[in-house]
Amino acid sequence: MTDPIVMTLSMIMVGQILLSVPVLLTRAKKSVICLPLALFLFANGALAMEPVVSTYFPNWYQLYSALAFPALFVLAPSLWFYVEGITAEKPWQLNSTQARHFVLLWPAILISVVMMFLPKDMHTAIFIDDADLSDPLTCTLMVSILIIILLWLGQCVYTIYRIIHRLVAYRQQLKNVFSNNDDKELNWINWLMFVAISAWLFSLATLFSSSLFDNLLFNLRTESLLLLLLIWSLAHFGLQQKPVLTEYNEKNNLNSTLNNESVSETVLDIESNDNQSGTTPESPKKYQRSALSVEQATRIAGKINNVMENDKLYLDSSLSLQKLANHVAISPNYISQTLNETLSANFFDFVNQWRIEAAKPKIIANKNTVLDIALEVGFNARSSFYKAFKQETGQTPSEYRKQLEKTER
Structure with missing residues (x-):
């Protein structure tokens, strides 16, 4: 039974x-x-x-x-x-x-x-x-x-x-x-x-x-x-x-042609042995067909850093590569190439670096909870803020504040 x-x-x-x-x-x-x-x-x-x-x-x-x-x-x-x-x-x-x-x-x-x-x-x-x-x-x-x-x-x-x-x-x-x-x-x-x-x-x-x-x-x-x-x-x-x-690509038309160059490189291919629709083939060399010069990449790097500093786009928790591209009127694949080759960071880490820098004085001031600070600077969750903060500084927010307090003494 x-x-x-x-x-x-x-x-x-x-x-x-x-x-x-x-x-x-x-x-x-x-x-x-x-x-x-x-x-x-x-x-x-x-x-x-x-x-x-x-x-x-x-x-x-x-x-x-x-x-x-x-x-x-x-x-x-x-x-x-x-x-x-x-x-x-x-x-x-x-x-x-x-x-x-x-x-x-x-x-x-x-x-x-x-x-x-x-x-x-x-x-x-x-x-x-x-x-x-x-x-x-x-x-x-x-x-x-x-x-x-x-x-x-x-x-x-x-x-x-x-x-x-x-x-x-x-x-x-x-x-x-x-x-x-x-x-x-x-x-x-x-x-x-x-x-x-x-x-x-x-x-x-x-x-x-x-x-x-x-x-x-x-x-x-x-x-x-x-x-x-x-x-x-x-x-x-x-x-x-x-x-x-899939929804991101369809919404932002990342597969359209821009400057006679495919911009589908904006989203990196996943390595796969399947050559079929709905899967991604082996990753090609990044940006090998790109017309972006070193001088142009340097100017783009300066421009996106300026808009981050002046317009504080990082405070937008829903900020995406396409949103940044629309704001600066530059091709998303050019921004992606600039981030990876000139600034040595992917989009996620680049934005979070700005968020962490904005959070540091708030952490030192210790007037708000960590969650409130995380939300103020553009993070969606306390856990993701902790992870990004430790990745950037090597310390948790509380450890960072305590170390600065000891240094000041």
Whole structure:
């Protein structure tokens, strides 16, 4: 009999998915990036039904197991497509080259067909009673399942690596165009990756311990709880998340032609092996085709420093590269090139340096809270102010003030 707590958690998972998937499919008409997320949740829903089917519909368990088995091999590709889409600089699109990510799905479907047409007593002996059978068909099937599961594990590890690499590059991209990234960095995916890895490890440990040692090293309740957290996190945050760079590029027309030169360099490409729409190719040498001379870059550097000092643009918490470009009437890619090559800073760090300089006298005066000071000089959060302040000065605001007080004495 299935643990009632495991059953409850499974039902909650299925309910969350039944609520989320229709919403995502409706939104997919406007943004196709919702499709991979819907597919990921649907596949998890199919797998989460196992306790329900085995307990209340045992006669349908063979059909269910055959249909649900391929869902396992949809998880990694669909999660990758979703992360790829929300971090892309261009609208993500479906295309035929993406089919290679589902390479393990086709042998999985073949195995599921064999599972479906197994004699019922043989299916029960293998997948429910865990009996040892020595006939050639059973041995071939079990070896095939073992091999494809190991390949799936390798695919999961590779997908996690690609997601982490993608997020690192994406966050660096944000610093080239935004001065505040608190709500754009997709930090919730870090939590998602931790939960996903933990859930998979618990699942594998449970599977192998039950198969090899006839006991469970880990409680199935823990595994189910982790899976519920995974699904809830992805459904909750995924329904709210928008592709920030895509919207930024579309809004500001950064792909238009200016001075007979593409300005798409303004947003750096994310390194990727995929040459397809919605992903970014390998990064070219920055500004290699730029017509900007050293003298021009020096003048631009002086101009943007002047507007920062005189117009105090850094006080605008929503300041972006495009806003600065509009204010000084200079191409965004020229400003980006000047910041990187002449001032040796990305846009994010350049603006925050001005904010920190504006905050220093306020910190010394000690008349307002750190949060108030942070908001006054253009930061959106206390944590981001602390991080930027320590990066710039090597000290926290309180340490900085105390050191100056000691020096004055």
